[in-house]
Amino acid sequence: MSEQAAVRTQSLTKWYGRTLALDRLDLEVRAGEVLGFLGPNGAGKTTTLRLLMGYLRPSGGHAVVHGLDAWRDSVAVHASTGYLPGDLRLWPRLNGRQVIGQQGRLRGLDHDPRSADLAKRLDLDLDRPVGALSRGNRQKVGVLLALLGDPRVLLLDEPTSGLDPLIQQEFHQVLRERVDAGAAVMLSSHVLSEVERVADRVAIIRSGRLLMLESLAELRQKARHTVEVRFAVPLPPDDAFARVPGITDVRMDAGVLRCTMQGVVDPLIKELARYHVADLNSRESDLEETFLALYGQRGQP
């Protein structure tokens, strides 16, 4: 465990009655990075974030923010943490300004000039009652609340749900600025493409268990290539490529080879060189497919 971990879970476990929601989760988020927290719905992402907020008491292990226990010292943790709930619900009759004023006062802030600035960047009208706002605009109020007082830790549960793509981009830009200033961000999502755009590292969770935790670069190395090769006569034998390291899903059909390569393509190229190649097409599958493949391989309980 590194010294500068802003957020850390140690064998964090949560039972709801007889249901195991989180199983010995070990994670850390360092200052100055975005950790993408990925998993299907019901995987335990929200449970983890709520444990970090001290809303839930761990059944085992610890949730630690800035060295403080998230359950016992939740007030001190909240002083340096911004939180966006996954299912954000606000007071419908208050307008954005009033909601932000109310939460600001609880944080001892009379007025945060950054809120108005941020509202402008996200194209949010602070004078309309929250109940009259669209889901996306309500989500923006939630984003403003989470960023109130410039917290050093941000725990964001599906923050971009409901935001349109342009606003998402601006939001990611805002996050990047905060991270560059030293904030630690933990952002949950069930969409890999979002995490791909904004995260430095990715934790994948399923059924309450951590499947993997690695950098985006590492994840990309695991990305697969879909390769299609058309041969000229004489055609290679049907089983010519079956033993190439890293090859899967080999199909040879009328002089056309279709296969998937995991990691580097080099072994296949070396083997292809022995035949007459008329055409070659290699496409990197996106992380979405990689992600699904990892789920398929290691995700089954």
Next chain:
Amino acid sequence: MLRSGRRSLAAWSIAFAGMIALYAVIWPSVRGNTRWRELFDTLPQTYRALFTAGGQIDLSTPAGYLGIELMGFLGPALMAIYAIGVGSAAIAGEEGRGGLEVTLSAPVTRTRVLAERFAALVIDLAVVAAAAGAGLWVFSLAFDMKLGAGAIAAAAAALGIFGIFTGAVALAVGAATGSTSLARGVASLVAVASYLVNALSQITTALRGARPASPFYLLFGNEPLAHGLSALGALSVLGVSIALLACGGIVFARRDLK
């Protein structure tokens, strides 16, 4: 929550004063009607107990008349309904609607949030009780009911404290469980039980021992409009309210949020 709360507070205050106005308007026609009083006196003790908190009542006086009509059942009942609504919404209701998670993301303890919600409840109830008191004062003047300032204050205080008690039960149960329906159910049950224990203990000896434990008896048994509020009774109801709230707070601070 803040704004909708303010609107309903205004509505309840006006309704309370309006109800008193209605009784006051009828008073001149009731005053001279001795037959009504005779009818009441012929009622079996069982029925009379259900209408009067203390049992001894003089219908020919405004204090007696309002004691039956206002203080014996309807006033406390309305106060309890309002207080239970506000008390159950304050923590459990907001938790169910999702707003509590946002409030508690600030650096504040759950205990502080609960204490502030209780303080807000007390202020709301003080406003409604003050509206009731103002109604009594204005219509007492208008219809020559000659209620003393002390009696009016005692009646308003009794109503307000009954609200604080029932509201505190709802707030405490809601904070401890996070369930609005449980908070409402338990608090309503407690309010009804405290009324029934007082009423039935005037009829059967079996419940006589339980009567001093009924907040309804402690607040209204002395007939506050006629004889003032029992300070000991009022203080003990307030004490019990705060003790219940503290118990709710202890559980609230230690449980998982929903």
